[in-house]
Amino acid sequence: MGMPVVAPPGWSLEARTARDTQGFVVSPFAHLPVAVALFLDAGKARRGWLRAVRQAAPATRADGQQQGRSAAIAFTATGLAALGLGEAELRGFERPFWEGMHHPDRRRRLGDLPGDGGATTLVEGGPRWSGNPKGADPTPLTVHALLVLYAADAADLDAWRVEVESVLDAQSVSAACELPLSLRFDRHGVAREHFGFADGLSQPIPYGDAVRRKDSGPQPDPWHGVPLGDFLFGHPNSHNEPSPGPAVEEKSAAGDATGFFDLGRNGSYLVVRELHQDVAAFWRSMEAAAAALGDPTKDGRWVAERAVGREMDGDLLLPGGKTLPRVPYAPHGPDNAFGFRATDRHGFGCPVGSHVRRSNPRDGLAPDDESAPDLLKSANNHRLLRRGRKFGDDFPADGQDDGKTRGLLFMALNTDITRQFEFVQQTWILNRAFATLQGETDPLCGPAGPFTVPDDPLRWRFGVETFIRFAGGEYFFLPGMAALDWLEARP
Ligand code: HEM
Numbered sequence: 001m002g003m004p005v006v007a008p009p010g011w012s013l014e015a016r017t018a019r020d021t022q023g024f025v026v027s028p029f030a031h032l033p034v035a036v037a038l039f040l041d042a043g044k045a046r047r048g049w050l051r052a053v054r055q056a057a058p059a060t061r062a063d064g065q066q067q068g069r070s071a072a073i074a075f076t077a078t079g080l081a082a083l084g085l086g087e088a089e090l091r092g093f094e095r096p097f098w099e100g101m102h103h104p105d106r107r108r109r110l111g112d113l114p115g116d117g118g119a120t121t122l123v124e125g126g127p128r129w130s131g132n133p134k135g136a137d138p139t140p141l142t143v144h145a146l147l148v149l150y151a152a153d154a155a156d157l158d159a160w161r162v163e164v165e166s167v168l169d170a171q172s173v174s175a176a177c178e179l180p181l182s183l184r185f186d187r188h189g190v191a192r193e194h195f196g197f198a199d200g201l202s203q204p205i206p207y208g209d210a211v212r213r214k215d216s217g218p219q220p221d222p223w224h225g226v227p228l229g230d231f232l233f234g235h236p237n238s239h240n241e242p243s244p245g246p247a248v249e250e251k252s253a254a255g256d257a258t259g260f261f262d263l264g265r266n267g268s269y270l271v272v273r274e275l276h277q278d279v280a281a282f283w284r285s286m287e288a289a290a291a292a293l294g295d296p297t298k299d300g301r302w303v304a305e306r307a308v309g310r311e312m313d314g315d316l317l318l319p320g321g322k323t324l325p326r327v328p329y330a331p332h333g334p335d336n337a338f339g340f341r342a343t344d345r346h347g348f349g350c351p352v353g354s355h356v357r358r359s360n361p362r363d364g365l366a367p368d369d370e371s372a373p374d375l376l377k378s379a380n381n382h383r384l385l386r387r388g389r390k391f392g393d394d395f396p397a398d399g400q401d402d403g404k405t406r407g408l409l410f411m412a413l414n415t416d417i418t419r420q421f422e423f424v425q426q427t428w429i430l431n432r433a434f435a436t437l438q439g440e441t442d443p444l445c446g447p448a449g450p451f452t453v454p455d456d457p458l459r460w461r462f463g464v465e466t467f468i469r470f471a472g473g474e475y476f477f478l479p480g481m482a483a484l485d486w487l488e489a490r491p
Pocket of ligand 1 (some may be wrong): 107194195197198199200201202203229274275277308355356359360384407408410411421424425429444445468
C-alpha cells in the first residue's frame, strides 16, 4: 500500500484556538484508518455519565492529533436537553438544530418526505434513528450523542471499544446503534467509497486570523478559501461577522445572572446522514444506461464517471475525454485547483448535472466570464467540511451481490445549516431546474430519473435508477473543549 492519497489538510489552527477545538475539525484522522461510530442513547443515564465517557474516550484536541487513538463527540438537541439545557438555552442554537432533521419542514427541504416526487429515497420502513425523543415521529431509535473512536488497527480499536462499552454500561448509556467505519485504502493508497470512486478529495481551505496555513499556498486559497467562521463558531464567516453560536446565561450560586458563557466558541454543527449504497444496483443501472446509448466506446464506467463527475481515481474530466495532467498517485492526489468556466463551460467534460458539479458548482454557474469570480465566491458560501467515512464490508471483488448492508456515513461540519448543508442538498443536489437542466436531479443522490451528459453536437440523455437510501440522521453540535467542560460540569 502506498501513502494514503487523503491529502493531509494544508492548514491548522493557531495554538489558542487549537487547544479549544476538537481535532475532528482539522483532521480526517487518515493515519487512523479504522473507526466506530457509537450512537448513544443516554435517556436513562446516570448523572455524570459525560465525565465518565470523556475519561474513557477523551475527545482529541486539534493540537494533539498525532496519537494512536482519537475520538470525537457531538450531541443532538435531545441529548443537550438530557444534559440539563433548558428550552431557552436550546433556542440559542440555529432553528434546524433544535427542530431536528426529521421535523416536517426540514424533511421537506431535504427531500426526505416519503412519496415526494423530488425526494431522496428512504430505506424500507423509514429511517431508523434520529435525535427525536422516544415515541416521537418518525424513528424508533433515539440518539443523544455521537461518539466516534478512531484507531490505527482493528485489534486496538476492539480493545478500546470494550473499555468504552464497559464504562457506558456502568453509566446506563446504551448504543442505540453503531457503525464500523473505515477508509480501507486500495493498493495505490486511495480511499474509495463503495461504488469504487476516490473520495474525500475536494475540501474547503479555511482562512482567517486563527488559521495557520501549512503549505506556501496563497491565503486565502483562490478556489477553496472559505472563512474559518463557516466551520467554527465565533470566527468571521462568509458574511464577515463572527458566526453566531449558542450562548448560555451564567448564574451565581444564588441564582443571579452573572453573564454569558459562549457555548458555541470553537464548536460547529455536525450533519450526519447514514446513506445505504446498493453497489449491484448502481453498476446495473450504469451498464443499462450505457447499453441504451448504443455507442461501443461508452461503457458502464463511462456513464458512472459522468454521474459522479470525476474519473474513478479522482481526476477531473475535461472536454474531449481528457483529464487534468498529473503524476499518478501523487502525494496530494488529484488536482483540485480548478473552476469550470474557463475550461468546461458547457459541461462537455464534467457534466453540469454530475454529483460533484451539483454539490459544488464552483464558478460554473456564471453566465459570462466577467461574473465568474463573483459566482465562485457565492458558491463558496455553501461549502461543507466533509468528514464522512464508509461503513460495511467492501463489495465482493467477483461482482456477486452478497446482499450485505454498506454505505457512507456522511458527516459534514458547518456553522449555518440552512445556508450550507440544507442549501447544497435542496438548491443544488435535488433541484429539478439546476443550471440549464430540467426535470432531473443528482444522478447519485436523487430519485430514479433522467440524467443529461452534454456533448457536442448532441447531448446524451438516459435514465438512472435509485441506489442510495437514507437510513437515519441528525444535526449534532460538536462542542469546543471549554464547552465540553461546561457541559460536563453542568449540575
Ligand atoms: C452515498 C452517497 C454519496 C457518495 C457515494 C458520494 C460520493 C462522492 C464522490 C466520489 C465525490 C468526489 C470526490 C471528492 O471530491 O471527494 C464527492 C464529492 C462531494 N460530495 Fe458526495 N457523495 C455522496 C453523498 C453526498 C451528499 C449527501 C452530499 C451533500 C449534501 C455530498 C456532497 C459532496 C461535496 C460537497 C463534494 C465535493 C465537491 C467538490 O468540491 O468538488 N455528497 N462525493
